Amino acid sequence: MAHLPLEIINLEKSFGTGFLNLKKVKPVKGISFEVKEGEIFGLLGPNGAGKTTTLKMITGLIFPDAGTISIFGKSSLSASSRKRIGFLPENPWFYEYLTAREFLKMTGGIFSIPSSEIRQRTDSLLERLGIAHAADTQMRKFSKGMLQRAGLAQAIINNPDFIILDEPLSGLDPIGRKxxxxxxxxxxxxxxTILFSSHILSDVEDVCDSVVILNSGLIKQKGRLSDLTATSAGTVEIQTQGPEMKLSDFPEKLRDSIQIESISRGTRLIFTEENANKNEILSFLIDAGQNIDKVFKHNRSLEDIFMENSSESKQQEN
Structure with missing residues (x-):
């Protein structure tokens, strides 16, 4: 039986702050989720949501107060688990007087990769990441985008099965992001299998299979991205042909839930399914002598879902 690349159960973490660390802050409050083999998984949330703290616990940089983290069925702290992971932190630090080639050689040595194989992988990765032309340039002369590419190269030089990337698109220009x-x-x-965090939601939506949305240390949404956008209440647009309608033509109970505007040969209505019943509106329009021309459902984007969950947490805090 194949084990999951990542399984997290009831993970918690707190830190002491203030004078003598007497005040406790809890950035992660009992979260549970899993990452399936071969998927791209997005870890999302606003600043302070607990994303980076969670990634640091997964990689063993800090230890949880409670809960378990399993990587391919074993403790995340075991040597066998660590060998199967590649990691790019959000703000990586580099030995600035090393060249990119020397840096990757050093990283490969940490994983006990044979020298001949390190050379081969280094050349391949530098080419793949678009910095082969700067292979023998000291990294202190690199731009932010070039440093990020070098960081990505070190994250995969050990040919890991599970790759963890914290804000991998940070500092990249549009071409670099692509x-x-x-x-x-x-x-x-x-x-x-890739787990990555990002605040650039359009990039996440382009590549991710599944996501978890964190806020204030709690999971607000999780699941397949396609399922989340399909099941979230979306915007419905109805276009009719017939005499122009005004808001006052509708029953009073519907007036606060719909927007209407005049279009060529008819009327356009816009509403959300959580605020109004589509079938009820269609029935009313037909009874009013309108011909239904088009009905669209616009599923919510990942940004819509993200903002909804972010605003919910702010309201709860207030």
Whole structure:
């Protein structure tokens, strides 16, 4: 039986702050989720949601107060688990007087990769990440985008099965973002499992199979991205042909739930399914002598779902 690349159960973490660390802050409050093999999984949330703290616990940089983290069925702290992970932190630090080639050689040595294989992988990765031209340039001369590409190279030099990327698109220009998105997709095609956090929701929506949305240390939404956008109450648009209608023509109970505007040969109505019943509105329009021309349902985007869950937490805090 194949084990999940990542399984988290009831994970908690708190930190002491203030004078003598007497005040406790709890950035992660008992979260549970799993990442399936071969998928691209997005860990989302506003600043302070608990994303980076969670990733640090997964990679063993800090320890949880409670809960379990399993990687391929074993403790995340076991040597066998760590060998199967590649990690790019949000703000990686580099030995700035090393060249990119020297940096990757050092990283490969940490994983006990044979020297000949390190050279081969280094050349391949530098080419793949678009920085082969700067292979022998000291990294202190790299731009932010070039450093990010070098960081991505070190995250996969050990040919890991499970790749964890914290804000991998940070500091990249549009071309760089496109290249890295394609790299993530290509890694999936090679059978890798990728967990990454990002605040660039359009990029997540482009590549992710599943997501978890964190806020204030709690999971607000999780699941397949396609399921979340399909099941979330979306916007419905109805276009009719017939005499122009005004808001006053509708029953009073519907007036606060719909928006209407005049269009060529008819009327356009817009409403959300959580605020109004589509079938009830259609029946009313037909009874009013309107011909139904078009009915659209616009599923909510990931940004819509994200903002909804962020605003809910702010309201609860207030």
């Amino acid at each position: 290249d890295v998105r394609q790299l993530i997709i290509d890694l999936k095609k090679e059978g890798k």
